[in-house]
Structures are given as C-alpha cells and as structure tokens.
Amino acid sequence: MVDAYEDPGTPQTRGGWWYLWWAVARQGARPWAAGGLGTVWMVLLAVQPYMMQRAVDEGLLPGRTGVLAAWTAAMFLVGAVTAWLSILRHRTMTRLRMDASFRTSKLVVEHAVRLGAALPRRVGAGEVVTVGVGDVSAISDSLSMVGPGVASIVLYGVVAGLLVTVSAPLALVVLLGLPALAVVTGPLSRRLQGVESEYRERQSVLTARIGDLAGGLRVLGGLGGKALIADAFRADSRRLREQGYRVASVASWVQALAVGLPTLFLAVVTWIAARMAAQGSLSIGQLVAVYGYVAVLVGPVAFFVEMVYDLNRGVVAARRVVRLLRLEPEPDEGTLPAPEGPAELCDPVSGTRVAPGLLTALAAARPADATAVIDRLGRYGPTDATWGDVRVDAVPLADVRRRILVADNEADLFAGPLREAVAAG
Incomplete structure (x- = not known):
C-alpha cells in the first residue's frame, strides 16, 4: 500500500x-x-x-x-x-x-x-x-x-x-x-x-x-x-x-x-x-x-x-x-528576494501600515473590508501591498509564507515552520 x-x-x-x-x-x-x-x-x-x-x-x-x-x-x-x-x-x-x-x-x-x-x-x-x-x-x-x-x-x-x-x-x-x-x-x-x-x-x-x-x-x-x-x-x-x-x-x-x-x-x-x-x-x-x-x-x-x-x-x-x-495553482511569478530583516507591510488600497515589532489593530465598518486588507497583506489573492521596498507578490510565495502568517480566529493548531514563524515574530 x-x-x-x-x-x-x-x-x-x-x-x-x-x-x-x-x-x-x-x-x-x-x-x-x-x-x-x-x-x-x-x-x-x-x-x-x-x-x-x-x-x-x-x-x-x-x-x-x-x-x-x-x-x-x-x-x-x-x-x-x-x-x-x-x-x-x-x-x-x-x-x-x-x-x-x-x-x-x-x-x-x-x-x-x-x-x-x-x-x-x-x-x-x-x-x-x-x-x-x-x-x-x-x-x-x-x-x-x-x-x-x-x-x-x-x-x-x-x-x-x-x-x-x-x-x-x-x-x-x-x-x-x-x-x-x-x-x-x-x-x-x-x-x-x-x-x-x-x-x-x-x-x-x-x-x-x-x-x-x-x-x-x-x-x-x-x-x-x-x-x-x-x-x-x-x-x-x-x-x-x-x-x-x-x-x-x-x-x-x-x-x-x-x-x-x-x-x-x-x-x-x-x-x-x-x-x-x-x-x-x-x-x-x-x-x-x-x-x-x-x-x-x-x-x-x-x-x-x-x-x-x-x-x-x-x-x-x-x-x-x-x-x-485538474485545477492549477495560481502562478507564482515572484523572483525578488524578501527583505533581510523585519520590514513594514503596507496596503496602498486602504492605507494600512503594519510596522514590525508593534501590535496593530485594524477596525473597519464591515468585517469583510478588514478581511480583504489582511488577505492582501498576506498575499491570499491579487495584491498591491508592499513589504519594505518590494511588492509582496514580487517575492516567491514560499518566502512569503515563511515570514508572514495569516491566521483567523479558528486557527487553533500550528506545527513546524508555522510555529517557528510565530515564535520569530
């Protein structure tokens, strides 16, 4: 088997x-x-x-x-x-x-x-x-x-x-x-x-x-x-x-x-x-x-x-x-290196900025708007967000997933690289 x-x-x-x-x-x-x-x-x-x-x-x-x-x-x-x-x-x-x-x-x-x-x-x-x-x-x-x-x-x-x-x-x-x-x-x-x-x-x-x-x-x-x-x-x-x-x-x-x-x-x-x-x-x-x-x-x-x-x-x-x-994954066209150290995440559509080392709270009139911002910052769809001086979608997806973690309120269990990413901040 x-x-x-x-x-x-x-x-x-x-x-x-x-x-x-x-x-x-x-x-x-x-x-x-x-x-x-x-x-x-x-x-x-x-x-x-x-x-x-x-x-x-x-x-x-x-x-x-x-x-x-x-x-x-x-x-x-x-x-x-x-x-x-x-x-x-x-x-x-x-x-x-x-x-x-x-x-x-x-x-x-x-x-x-x-x-x-x-x-x-x-x-x-x-x-x-x-x-x-x-x-x-x-x-x-x-x-x-x-x-x-x-x-x-x-x-x-x-x-x-x-x-x-x-x-x-x-x-x-x-x-x-x-x-x-x-x-x-x-x-x-x-x-x-x-x-x-x-x-x-x-x-x-x-x-x-x-x-x-x-x-x-x-x-x-x-x-x-x-x-x-x-x-x-x-x-x-x-x-x-x-x-x-x-x-x-x-x-x-x-x-x-x-x-x-x-x-x-x-x-x-x-x-x-x-x-x-x-x-x-x-x-x-x-x-x-x-x-x-x-x-x-x-x-x-x-x-x-x-x-x-x-x-x-x-x-x-x-x-x-x-x-x-038969379904194909979305193409990953990222070729640029990720920032060397902690870098600011910015969503130009909403103007949201997430500075490294700080707790940022996002409030929106509709919960769906806040979810859309998070999805763009975490590259869970089309995005213009930037990570330091580079666009998030210009970085290989594997590097984005290693450094940026998006979790909803039902995410209870993390293992391996995800737990290490959370610990590293």
Whole structure:
C-alpha cells in the first residue's frame, strides 16, 4: 500500500476511466497477483463438479468403494487448497482497494495544499468534503473487478469448455448467457451513471450549504435570516432526496438482476440437463456435474452485474476527483528576494501600515473590508501591498509564507515552520 511519506505518483487526469486504470497500474504486480489468485481459485471451484462426476460414475454407481474414497479425498484436498487461495485472494484484493483509497486521499490532500488560498475561490467546501468522504470509497470499491473480474471471465471460458465435453447444446446456452446479460444490463448501467452524476452534484451543493450554515449561524440569527436559509436548506434536501430515490430505483433493478438472472440461468440449464438425462443423453454423474458447473457460474454471473454497478459509481467518483486534480495553482511569478530583516507591510488600497515589532489593530465598518486588507497583506489573492521596498507578490510565495502568517480566529493548531514563524515574530 502507499506509504504516508511516499510520492503517490502523477495521476492520469484525462478522464474517469483513465484515472481508474492509473490507480490499478500504479500498484505494480499486485493487480496481476489478484487476477492470478482469483483465477486459480475460481478454476478450482469448477474442478469440483468434474471430480464429483467421476466419483459418481466410476465409484458410487458401480459400487467401487476404493475409487469413491480416492475421489472424495481428492475433492477434500482441492477444497482445502481452494480455501487457502481464497484467503490469499481476499487479502490481496483488500490491499489493492486500500492502496487506491489511500493514494487518492493523499493526492487530493496534497493538491488542496498546493492550491492553497485559491481552493475556496475555485471549489466549494462541500465538493472537497464529498470527494474526500464518498468518492474515495467508491473508487476503491470499483477496483474489485481487477481480481474477481478477470477470474470470472476465465472461469466462464473454462466451464464452457468443460460443458462441450458433456453436451454442445448446454455449452451453447452457457456461452450465450453472458451476452444476453450485457444486453439486459447495458441500458441500466448508462442510466445509473447519469443519475449518479446528478446526485453527486446535488450532494456537494447541500454539503456546502451545511458548511455555510455552521460558519454563519450567529450572523444569520442576528439578521433574522435563519428562517429563509432553513427553507432553502429544506428545499435542497428535498431535491437531493428525490434524486436519491431515482438512484435507488435504478440501483435496485441492478441488484435484483444480480440475484435473479443467475438463478434463472441456473434453472434453465438444469432443466435442459435433466431432460437430457431422462432421455439417456447424459449419465447421472454428468447431470450432477452440469448442475455443479452452472452453480459455480452463478457467482461470476452475479459479479458481472454487480461489477457494472460498482464501475459506474467508480467512474462518476473518479471524474469528480479528476476535476479537482485538474485545477492549477495560481502562478507564482515572484523572483525578488524578501527583505533581510523585519520590514513594514503596507496596503496602498486602504492605507494600512503594519510596522514590525508593534501590535496593530485594524477596525473597519464591515468585517469583510478588514478581511480583504489582511488577505492582501498576506498575499491570499491579487495584491498591491508592499513589504519594505518590494511588492509582496514580487517575492516567491514560499518566502512569503515563511515570514508572514495569516491566521483567523479558528486557527487553533500550528506545527513546524508555522510555529517557528510565530515564535520569530
């Protein structure tokens, strides 16, 4: 998994699918290990019905106890190996998902720090919160397709090949099952992606409104605006709830198909196999094997449907992350050296002067005016302020941040260079 002090890398920001591919490719051999372990695990699941067929036809029906015991022991050993591989597969997939989650979180946090004061002016607080809380989780969940997704495709081909040796019509039914599934779920997946995107937009707007309420509740109470804001919040919440119902409606169909279609698939193939066994085309052992093969396929078929759901949610989330990562910091064109020692700060717009070594109090008719002066002196936006005999924006931003500290009344914790700057005055 990504280390807390490790470079998370340069992400692909061309789109949501590109970002998901980068999140997988960045992990080196782990996706290959997940796919390999998942494939062997699922193939061993398909081996069990074949061994059961041999045990029935060669041991149970002829009454050969030794052959039956041998095939039973072999099935036990294969089952034990399958369980062990399942543990390794699950462990590898967990690391894969957690790596993507930590890597995305680290990218978002580092980019937010890189944007600095430009972040609140270009992205709403609700959007940042929603990306950090919901989208990171959706991206990590979508990577579940790496291991079981590859394994399911391989298993589908293996089972189809095994069924060819039993009955060509049954193999044809199995091979046509997956395309039929894609035809049924395709329109739903596109619709799900659309309603999920709209839901995310409304969710970020509502989260931003909650942040605004928390920050300005006392002011609203003093101005008598609480009722107006509360009505607007209720309206936004109602719209978000209605959009959530639309998402849930589409998602419920996807989930229902994930359970219903595999069951229908199993019933159709079992019915065909039972008819063939009644006509003498299949032996009892082959009938048992066919049922086992199709029962094993229920998992991959259900996973295909669920994979569509997770991938659509992951792509929507990745697009939101990519949109944030595409934002560029404001250019730093400062090239002049900072003053050697303490120097006066001057804001020509308001006439404010802050002399070094003295406590200066700034009073304004409107608090926003005082905030604007502080932002100009601290270079948190366009400014004509001077620092000694040099403009503040002519000094590299890193030097400005080391020497000039702007903190609001909610700044409680300082660390490292900030604490040293406060101590140095």
